[in-house]
Every structure is written in C-alpha cells, then in structure tokens.
Amino acid sequence: MRISTTIFLTDETITPVRLARELEERGFGGLYLPEHTHIPVERTTPYPAGGELPPEYGRTLDPFVALGQAAAVTSQLGLGTGITLVAEHDPIDLAKQIATLDHLSGGRFTLGVGFGWNREEAADHGVEWTTRRELTRDRMGLMRALWAPEPTPYKGEFGSVRASYAYPKPGGGAPRTLVGGAAGPKLFAHIADYADGWLPIGGRGLAQSLPVLRDVWSAAGRDPEKLQVVPYAVLPTPGKLAHYAELGVEEVVLQLPPAGEAEVLRVLDEFGQYL
Numbered sequence: 462m463r464i465s466t467t468i469f470l471t472d473e474t475i476t477p478v479r480l481a482r483e484l485e486e487r488g489f490g491g492l493y494l495p496e497h498t499h500i501p502v503e504r505t506t507p508y509p510a511g512g513e514l515p516p517e518y519g520r521t522l523d524p525f526v527a528l529g530q531a532a533a534v535t536s537q538l539g540l541g542t543g544i545t546l547v548a549e550h551d552p553i554d555l556a557k558q559i560a561t562l563d564h565l566s567g568g569r570f571t572l573g574v575g576f577g578w579n580r581e582e583a584a585d586h587g588v589e590w591t592t593r594r595e596l597t598r599d600r601m602g603l604m605r606a607l608w609a610p611e612p613t614p615y616k617g618e619f620g621s622v623r624a625s626y627a628y629p630k631p632g633g634g635a636p637r638t639l640v641g642g643a644a645g646p647k648l649f650a651h652i653a654d655y656a657d658g659w660l661p662i663g664g665r666g667l668a669q670s671l672p673v674l675r676d677v678w679s680a681a682g683r684d685p686e687k688l689q690v691v692p693y694a695v696l697p698t699p700g701k702l703a704h705y706a707e708l709g710v711e712e713v714v715l716q717l718p719p720a721g722e723a724e725v726l727r728v729l730d731e732f733g734q735y736l
C-alpha cells in the first residue's frame with residue numbers, strides 16, 4: 462500500500478519545497494493539495510465538518526504552482542490535487558496547466574476532481590450551484606478533447622472548443638483522475654463516466670459502498686481490475702489501514718496538520734511507522 466499525504470499548504474506553513482523533499486527522502490508515495498481560490502467573508506454555507514471554518518481555508522496556496530515547485534525538487538513523489546474545483550476554472554486554461562504539470566513531472570500527476578461545498582465561492586466564479594456537477598462533467602469532456610492525440614473538437618452543454626493543436630499531452634492520454642465526494646448514484650455515475658476511481662474523504666463506510674460502486678463501474682463497461690479507490694485525508698491507525706488493505710485499497714492519503722516545519726516533520730516521524 463502506498464502511503465501518501467495531504468496538507469493545507471498556506472503562507473504560514475512548511476513550504477512546498479521543504480515538504481516535498483522530506484516526503485521523497487522518507488519514502489512517502491505522494492503529496493495531494495486542496496484548492497480554494499478565496500473564501501467570501503459574507504458566507505452562509507456551513508462548514509461541512511461543523512463549527513467554524515478553519516483559517517487555512519482562506520490562506521491556501523494555489524495547488525498547481527505549489528505542486529510545480531514540488532515536482533522540480535523530486536523525481537519519484539506522486540503529485541496530485543485533492544481536489545481541483547473544475548467548475549471554477551476556464552477549462553482550456555486548466556487543460557494546459559494539468560498537461561504542463563504532468564509533462565514536467567514525468568507523468569506523476571493525479572487530478573482529483575471535486576464539486577465544491579462553498580456556494581459563495583462558486584457563485585463568484587459564475588457557477589450556478591444546481592448545475593455544478595454537469596458543468597464539471599462537461600469541462601472534463603472539453604479537456605479530454607484538448608488532450609486527444611489528434612486535434613479534436615468538442616461541443617457540450619456549457620462550452621465548446623474547436624479542433625486545436627494543444628501540447629504538451631498528459632501521459633497516457635489523460636492524467637490519472639479520481640473524483641471526490643460522498644457515496645451516491647450521481648457520484649458513482651461520474652466516476653464510471655470519466656475517472657479512474659474514487660477519492661472518499663476519511664474512507665468511512667467503504668465496505669458497504671465499494672460493492673455498489675463496482676456494480677456501477679462494471680455496468681458502464683469499465684474493467685473491474687482498473688477501479689482505484691484512494692481513502693483521503695485519513696487519520697491513520699494500524700487497524701484502519703489493515704481494513705483498507707483487506708478491501709483491496711492500494712493507496713491511502715494521510716492528513717498532515719496545516720502547520721510550520723517543526724510540527725509537520727514531527728507528524729511525518731509518527732507516520733513513518735506505516736511506510
């Protein structure tokens with residue numbers, strides 16, 4: 462099982478360069494970074510975990526810039542987003558960012574796709590909340606057209622692109638793509654449509670959810686052996702990781718604190734027992 466990590470990197474935490482070097486030297490599998498462009502002060506959307514929204518949400522570094530720094534100082538470490546708010550991006554620009562990072566890192570990039578929870582943030586990007594999932598699906602289709610080996614046009618409900626020369630191309634025709642979110646028929650349909658697997662936060666209830674996802678995956682004509690499930694933002698225990706292994710999980714992403722260098726390195730020392 463690969464042991465990867467995620468962290469809210471901010472202007473107050475350990476730097477991407479320092480963290481990436483430590484992760485690779487210690488043998489961790491990857492680094493996944495979340496995304497929030499901004500957090501409107503006048504916010505009515507409740508924090509999904511309950512209580513006050515932690516301050517790091519409004520201080521996150523841009524994940525693609527930070528992962529570019531991490532890529533430049535490592536050679537083996539996996540690099541990913543957990544997650545990219547695809548609906549909040551121009552898909553032509555985003556396709557270029559993703560392909561460039563994947564190319565420069567030697568194919569190490571994983572695109573984590575999410576639909577978001579903060580209505581005010583999405584609204585400032587012009588996103589209609591009730592259609593954000595279909596907007597995301599549409600933008601994934603447009604980006605895949607730009608990543609195609611030959612110039613390929615795309616016309617969707619929300620956007621289009623002419624047949625275009627668009628290089629570099631991600632390795633394998635598209636980056637490894639995992640969709641985050643709570644278990645349910647809508648989410649599983651998205652995973653089976655355009656992704657390589659699921660990025661469930663915390664990994665709770667996998668024993669019940671995985672058979673349902675596998676049925677949806679197989680019904681869509683996808684190879685059962687290729688479905689990937691990567692529990693995300695996990696606070697580990699030996700028993701929890703053993704349970705994931707029994708379910709066939711091959712990678713788990715552990716949560717690091719949004720802290721300075723000394724605290725993050727201390728937690729990495731603790732997580733070393735799971736490598």
